[in-house]
Amino acid sequence: MVDVAVTCALVLILGALVLAGVRFVAGPTAVDRVIALDVLTVISLPLMGIIAHLSGRSIYLDVALIYGLLSFIGVLAVARYLDGGLS
Numbered sequence: 165m166v167d168v169a170v171t172c173a174l175v176l177i178l179g180a181l182v183l184a185g186v187r188f189v190a191g192p193t194a195v196d197r198v199i200a201l202d203v204l205t206v207i208s209l210p211l212m213g214i215i216a217h218l219s220g221r222s223i224y225l226d227v228a229l230i231y232g233l234l235s236f237i238g239v240l241a242v243a244r245y246l247d248g249g250l251s
Contacts, residue, residue: 180207194246208231209231212225
C-alpha cells in the first residue's frame with residue numbers, strides 16, 4: 165500500500181515539475197519566471213523527501229532543508245532586485 169502511495173506521489177510531483185517548467189520557459193516576464201523558479205524549488209523539496217525515504221538515508225532531508233532555506237533567501241534577493249531595491 166505504501167508503494168502505491170509513493171508511486172502516486174511521484175507521478176503528481178513529476179507532473180507538477182513539468183507544468184512549472186513550462187511556465188518557467190514560457191513566462192512572458194521576469195516576475196513570472198522567478199515565481200516559476202520558486203515553485204520548482206518548492207516542488208522539488210518533497211521529491212527529495214521521497215528520495216530520502218526510498219534510499220533510507222536521512223542526510224537527504226538535511227539537504228532538502230538547506231536547499232529550501234537557500235531558495236527562500238534567493239527568491240527574496242531576486243524580488244528585491246526586480247523591485248529596484250538593489251542597484
